[in-house]
Amino acid sequence: MRIDRYKLTAELMRQEITQGRLAELAGVSRASVNNIKGGKRCSDEVGHKIANALKVPIEKLLEK
Numbered sequence: 001m002r003i004d005r006y007k008l009t010a011e012l013m014r015q016e017i018t019q020g021r022l023a024e025l026a027g028v029s030r031a032s033v034n035n036i037k038g039g040k041r042c043s044d045e046v047g048h049k050i051a052n053a054l055k056v057p058i059e060k061l062l063e064k
Helices: 005-015 019-026 030-037 044-054
Strands: none
Touching: 005 019, 005 030, 005 044, 019 030, 030 044
16 A cells, blocks of 8 residues: 555644654554655555544545
8 A cells, every 4th residue: 555645744734743643643653654754655554544543534645
């Protein structure tokens, strides 16, 4: 799964959440969040955890 790094960054800014806080809320490592923001792929599980932590549908974060 590839989360769009620009969409993720925009959502973090909109909600005023840091990468570290997102990692805590999602139960994933900060390195995972950093890798995703760097454009790397993630597992479906990690992607869904991040979307759930942000309270947005996963489709809102995915690359098209």
